[in-house]
Amino acid sequence: MFLSKLDSLNDAVKLIDENQKVMDIEEVPLAEAHKRVLAEDIIAYHNSPPFDKSAMDGFALRGVDTFGASQSNPKTLKIVDAIGAGDFCDKVINEGEAIVIATGAPIPEGADAVLMKEYTTDDGEELTIYSQVTPGENVSPKAEDIKKGEKILSKNTFIRYSEMGLIASAGYDSVKVFKKPKVKLIITGNELVEPTKEEIDKAKIINSNKYTIKAIAEDSGAVVSISHAGDTFEEVKEEVEKASKDYDVIMTTGGTAISKGDVVLDVVDDLGEILFHGVAIRPGKPIGAGIVNDKMVFTFSGQPVAAMSQFDMFARKYLFKMQGRDFDWHIVQREAKLKIPSQLGRTDFIRAFSDDTYARHVLNRGSGIIRSMVEANSYIIIDENDEGYQKGDIINVVFFDSLLW
Amino acid sequence: MFLSKLDSLNDAVKLIDENQKVMDIEEVPLAEAHKRVLAEDIIAYHNSPPFDKSAMDGFALRGVDTFGASQSNPKTLKIVDAIGAGDFCDKVINEGEAIVIATGAPIPEGADAVLMKEYTTDDGEELTIYSQVTPGENVSPKAEDIKKGEKILSKNTFIRYSEMGLIASAGYDSVKVFKKPKVKLIITGNELVEPTKEEIDKAKIINSNKYTIKAIAEDSGAVVSISHAGDTFEEVKEEVEKASKDYDVIMTTGGTAISKGDVVLDVVDDLGEILFHGVAIRPGKPIGAGIVNDKMVFTFSGQPVAAMSQFDMFARKYLFKMQGRDFDWHIVQREAKLKIPSQLGRTDFIRAFSDDTYARHVLNRGSGIIRSMVEANSYIIIDENDEGYQKGDIINVVFFDSLLW
Numbered sequence: 001m002f003l004s005k006l007d008s009l010n011d012a013v014k015l016i017d018e019n020q021k022v023m024d025i026e027e028v029p030l031a032e033a034h035k036r037v038l039a040e041d042i043i044a045y046h047n048s049p050p051f052d053k054s055a056m057d058g059f060a061l062r063g064v065d066t067f068g069a070s071q072s073n074p075k076t077l078k079i080v081d082a083i084g085a086g087d088f089c090d091k092v093i094n095e096g097e098a099i100v101i102a103t104g105a106p107i108p109e110g111a112d113a114v115l116m117k118e119y120t121t122d123d124g125e126e127l128t129i130y131s132q133v134t135p136g137e138n139v140s141p142k143a144e145d146i147k148k149g150e151k152i153l154s155k156n157t158f159i160r161y162s163e164m165g166l167i168a169s170a171g172y173d174s175v176k177v178f179k180k181p182k183v184k185l186i187i188t189g190n191e192l193v194e195p196t197k198e199e200i201d202k203a204k205i206i207n208s209n210k211y212t213i214k215a216i217a218e219d220s221g222a223v224v225s226i227s228h229a230g231d232t233f234e235e236v237k238e239e240v241e242k243a244s245k246d247y248d249v250i251m252t253t254g255g256t257a258i259s260k261g262d263v264v265l266d267v268v269d270d271l272g273e274i275l276f277h278g279v280a281i282r283p284g285k286p287i288g289a290g291i292v293n294d295k296m297v298f299t300f301s302g303q304p305v306a307a308m309s310q311f312d313m314f315a316r317k318y319l320f321k322m323q324g325r326d327f328d329w330h331i332v333q334r335e336a337k338l339k340i341p342s343q344l345g346r347t348d349f350i351r352a353f354s355d356d357t358y359a360r361h362v363l364n365r366g367s368g369i370i371r372s373m374v375e376a377n378s379y380i381i382i383d384e385n386d387e388g389y390q391k392g393d394i395i396n397v398v399f400f401d402s403l404l405w
Numbered sequence: 406m407f408l409s410k411l412d413s414l415n416d417a418v419k420l421i422d423e424n425q426k427v428m429d430i431e432e433v434p435l436a437e438a439h440k441r442v443l444a445e446d447i448i449a450y451h452n453s454p455p456f457d458k459s460a461m462d463g464f465a466l467r468g469v470d471t472f473g474a475s476q477s478n479p480k481t482l483k484i485v486d487a488i489g490a491g492d493f494c495d496k497v498i499n500e501g502e503a504i505v506i507a508t509g510a511p512i513p514e515g516a517d518a519v520l521m522k523e524y525t526t527d528d529g530e531e532l533t534i535y536s537q538v539t540p541g542e543n544v545s546p547k548a549e550d551i552k553k554g555e556k557i558l559s560k561n562t563f564i565r566y567s568e569m570g571l572i573a574s575a576g577y578d579s580v581k582v583f584k585k586p587k588v589k590l591i592i593t594g595n596e597l598v599e600p601t602k603e604e605i606d607k608a609k610i611i612n613s614n615k616y617t618i619k620a621i622a623e624d625s626g627a628v629v630s631i632s633h634a635g636d637t638f639e640e641v642k643e644e645v646e647k648a649s650k651d652y653d654v655i656m657t658t659g660g661t662a663i664s665k666g667d668v669v670l671d672v673v674d675d676l677g678e679i680l681f682h683g684v685a686i687r688p689g690k691p692i693g694a695g696i697v698n699d700k701m702v703f704t705f706s707g708q709p710v711a712a713m714s715q716f717d718m719f720a721r722k723y724l725f726k727m728q729g730r731d732f733d734w735h736i737v738q739r740e741a742k743l744k745i746p747s748q749l750g751r752t753d754f755i756r757a758f759s760d761d762t763y764a765r766h767v768l769n770r771g772s773g774i775i776r777s778m779v780e781a782n783s784y785i786i787i788d789e790n791d792e793g794y795q796k797g798d799i800i801n802v803v804f805f806d807s808l809l810w
Binding site: 046088144152153163171172192196213214400 | 455509605708805
C-alpha cells in the first residue's frame with residue numbers, strides 16, 4: 001500500500017550516500033574557476049613575492065643609516081638611482097645611500113628597508129629623512145606568501161575569490177575542476193500551466209516548481225534543463241529514459257496519477273531500481289529516489305514547499321559531493337520563541353524565522369504554502385526521537401543561507 | 406603630503422553613501438530573475454490555489470460520512486466519478502458518495518475532505534473505508550497561499566528560489582528588476598604579468614588582483630570587465646575617462662608611480678572630484694574614492710589583501726544598494742582565542758578563523774599575504790576607539806559568507 005512503510009531519514013540519506021557519484025574533471029581558464037571545486041592540488045611554480053619587494057613608495061636604504069633620525073634631528077643620504085615598479089636595478093646600496101623606489105619594485109642589494117616618502121624631503125640628489133626605520137620595515141620578503149614547490153591548496157577546495165588570487169600567484173592560468181552536474185528537471189502534472197496574468201482555465205494551476213527547483217539546483221552548482229511530461233506512465237517513461245542518457249542527475253516533481261500510486265516511481269522501477277519511496281519526514285513524506293541507467297533520480301512532491309524541503313534534505317548534499325565539495329548541515333542552537341509539537345518517529349523540518357538568539361516557526365505551514373518558505377530564513381529540525389519543544393527550549397536550527405553553494 | 410591626514414572609516418563610508426546611485430530598471434523573464442532584486446511590488450493576479458484542491462491521491466467525500474470508520478468497523482460509500490489532476494468535475498457529492506480524486510484536482514461540490522487511498526479498498530463502484538477524516542482534511546483551501554489582488558512581495562525584495570515560486574504563482578512570467586551594475590576594473594602596475602608556469606622576468610610579479618577583485622565584485626551582483634593601464638598619468642587617464650562613459654562603476658588597483666604620489670587619484674582629481682584618499686583602517690589605509698562623469702570610482706591598493714578588504718569595507722554596500730538591495734554588516738559576537746593589539750584611532754579588519762564560539766586571528770597578516778585571506782573565514786573588527794582585546798574577551802566578528810550576494 002502506498003507509503004505504508006516509511007524509511008527513516010537516516011536510512012534514506014544513507015542509501016543516497018551509497019550511490020554517490022563524482023563528476024569527471026575538466027580544465028578551465030582560471031578566470032572561469034570562481035566557485036568551482038579544485039580537482040588537483042595546487043603546487044606553486046613560483047615564490048610570491050618572487051623577490052624582496054617594496055611595500056611602499058619611498059626610499060630603499062639601510063635601516064641602520066636612519067637610526068636616530070627625527071623631525072628635530074634630520075639626517076641626509078645620497079640618492080643614487082630610482083626603481084619603478086616592474087624595473088630592476090643592479091646597483092648596490094652602500095652606507096649613506098638611498099634609491100627612490102616604487103611600491104612593488106625589488107629592493108636593491110645592500111638595502112634592507114624602505115622609508116616612506118612622506119617622512120622625507122629631497123632635491124633629487126640629496127635626501128633628508130625625518131624618521132627612522134628598522135631593517136625589514138616596509139619590505140615584503142621574498143616567498144612570504146608562497147614558497148615555490150609547496151602545496152598551497154588541496155584537491156577538493158572550494159574556490160572563493162581569495163583562492164583565485166592564490167592560484168594565480170602560484171602560476172596557474174588554468175586549473176582542473178570538477179565538472180558541473182547537468183540536471184534534467186522533469187515537471188509532471190496535467191493540471192499545470194505557465195504563469196499568466198490572464199484568467200486560468202478551471203482546474204488548472206500555475207507551475208511554480210519549475211522555477212523554484214531550477215533555482216535551488218543552480219544554488220547547488222548544477223546546470224538545469226527543464227522538460228514537461230503528462231501524467232501517464234508512457235510520457236514520464238519517455239522523458240526519464242531520454243534524460244538518463246544525456247544528464248547526470250534526474251529530478252521530477254509531482255506525477256501522481258489517479259489510482260496508480262506514483263507513476264514516476266513506477267517508471268523508475270520499470271527502467272531501473274527504486275532506492276526508497278516514502279520517508280518519515282515532514283514536510284515531504286512521499287519523497288522517492290532511484291537509479292536509472294546509473295543516474296540518480298530524485299522524485300519530489302508536486303507541493304512546492306515539500307519539493308524545496310526534499311531538495312534540501314536529499315539532493316543538495318548529493319550535488320555538492322558530485323562536484324567534490326564536502327557538505328554538512330551547519331546546525332546552530334537557538335531558543336524557541338514558541339512551543340512546537342512534533343510526532344515521535346518523524347523528523348520535522350519546520351520553516352522558521354531565526355536571528356542570532358531566537359527561532360520562531362512560521363505559523364502557516366501547509367506544504368503548498370510557498371509564502372511560508374518566503375517568510376522563513378531557516379529550518380528548525382526536530383529529530384525523530386523528540387516529541388517537540390516548549391517555548392524557551394534550546395533547539396537545532398539550520399539557516400537557508402548556510403545551504404547555498 | 407601623501408596620506409598625512411586620514412579620514413575616519415565612518416566619514417569615508419558616509420561620503421560613499423551620499424553619492425549612492427541606484428540602477429535603472431529592466432524587465433526580465435521570470436526564469437532569469439533568480440538572485441535579482443525586485444523593482445516593483447508583486448500584486449497577485451490569481452488566488453493560489455485557485456480552488457479547494459486535493460492534497461492527496463484518494464477519495465473526495467463528506468467528512469461526516471466517515472465518522473466512526475476504522476479497521477474493525479469499516480464503512481462503505483458509493484464511487485460516483487473520478488477526477489484527474491487538471492480535470493474538472495461538476496458532479497455534486499451527496500451523502501454516502503465519494504469521487505476518486507488525484508492530488509492537485511479541485512474538490513467537487515458537496516465534498517469537504519479527502520481520504521487517502523491507503524485507508525480504503527474498492528471494486529471500482531463500492532468503496533470500503535477503514536479510517537475517518539475530519540472536514541477540511543487533505544484539502545488545500547482556495548487562496549490559502551495567495552489572495553488575488555494582495556501585495557505579496559515588495560519592491561526591493563531579493564529574489565531567492567522561494568520568491569521565484571511565489572512570483573510565478575501570482576501570475577508573473579516576467580518581472581521588473583534593477584539592472585546589474587557594469588563595473589570596469591582597471592589594473593595598473595608596470596610590474597604585473599599574467600599567471601604562467603614559466604620563469605618570470607626579474608622584477609615582474611603575477612597579477613592576482615585581476616582575479617580576486619573581478620570575482621569579489623561578481624559576488625556582489627556586478628558584471629565586470631577588465632582592462633590594464635601602465636603606471637603613467639596619461640595611460641590611466643585614458644582608461645578611466647573611457648570607462649566613465651560606458652560603465653556604472655570604476656574600480657582600480659595599484660597605480661602608485663614613482664615620486665608622484667598616487668597617479669590614479671591624480672587622474673580622478675583631474676577628471677572629476679576626489680571624495681577621500683586615505684582612511685584610518687588596517688589593512689587598506691591608502692583607499693581612495695571619487696566621482697568621474699557622475700560615476701563612482703574606487704581606487705584600491707595593489708596589495709591583494711588590502712584590495713579585498715577595501716572592497717568589503719567600501720564597495721560591497723555600494724554595489725548592493727545600486728541594485729536596490731539593502732546591506733548591513735551582520736556582526737556577531739565571539740570569544741577571542743588570542744590577544745589582539747590594535748591602535749586607537751584606527752579601525753582594524755583582522756582576518757580570522759571563527760566558529761560558533763570562538764574567533765582566532767590568522768597569524769601572518771601582511772597585506773600581501775593572500776594566504777591569510779584563504780585561511781580566514783571572517784573579519785574581527787576592532788573599532789577605532791578600542792586598543793585591542795585580551796584572550797577571552799567578547800569581540801565583533803563578520804563572516805565572509807554573510808557578505809555575499
